[in-house]
Amino acid sequence: MEAMPAEGDREQQLLDAAQTLIREGRTLNISLGEVADRVGVSRSLLYVYFDGVPAIIDALFLQHLDRLAARILPELDSAEASYRERASAAYAAYLDYLIESGPILQLILRERHQDSPLGAESQRQFRRLLRRVAEDTRRALSLAPREAFVLLELTAGIPEALARLVRGGEIDREAAHATCRRLVTASVDGFAVAPTT
Structure with a gap:
């Protein structure tokens, strides 16, 4: 039986x-x-x-958001690393998450504005994580809050595109990580405040 x-x-x-x-x-x-x-x-x-379906999607979102936060927050909290190193490690962790989990969070966030399936707790946790990462970026690079959010949105596309290529078998994981590291550090370096003389 x-x-x-x-x-x-x-x-x-x-x-x-x-x-x-x-x-x-x-x-x-x-x-x-x-x-x-x-x-x-x-x-x-x-x-x-x-x-209903919205409750299922909400539960999936919370599950994936927890997994993502567990991967990237330790990288950002590394006290002995520079922001450039922390950001590179966090984006590498995001890349690994996307390769292993797929674009579930992206799909949910893409469609959330149409008829949001996300409950109040999911929205609160997402905003908390995003603010945490944006505030770290803002402080490290001396950016305005809106600039920090824009930088995060632009650079998030790097691991998202690379993960799609890895999942599609177009590149291997090692090449994706090397490319991610190069592009993220170049982005961070491009926004870093140059010391005044």
């Missing part, structure tokens, strides 16, 4: 199925029926865990 999955296991199976559907379609436009079919359960069972 087959053992029944534990509560946490079933919930994770549902999240994994939703994640796979989002990756395959590159959209958040999934249905409860598709998730149920992927796991081989009834739609009514999904309601035991989630009250």
Whole structure:
């Protein structure tokens, strides 16, 4: 007789199925029926865990945001490293996260403005992480807050594009890391305040 999955296991199976559907379609436009079919359960069972697709997407977002924060924050908190070294290490960690996890966070954030599936806690945690990284960037490079956010948005595209190439088999991970390091450090160097004489 087959053992029944534990509560946490079933919930994770549902999240994994939703994640796979989002990756395959590159959209958040999934249905409860598709998730149920992927796991081989009834739609009514999904309601035991989630009250709809937005709740599933919100749970996925929080899960991925926690994973990302666990990777990049230790890199940024390295007291003995320069900002340039910390930023390079944080973007390398982001690259690894994207290679391993795919673009789930990007897809959710891209579609959040249309009909946001994110709950208040997800939004709060995302803003907290973004402010933390932006404030570190602002202080280190003597930028205005808006400039720091723009720099982060522009440089985030570097590991995002490289991860897509690695996942597509166009370049290897080592080449992606070398390219990421070069481009991120050049960006940081370009924004660094030159010492006055």
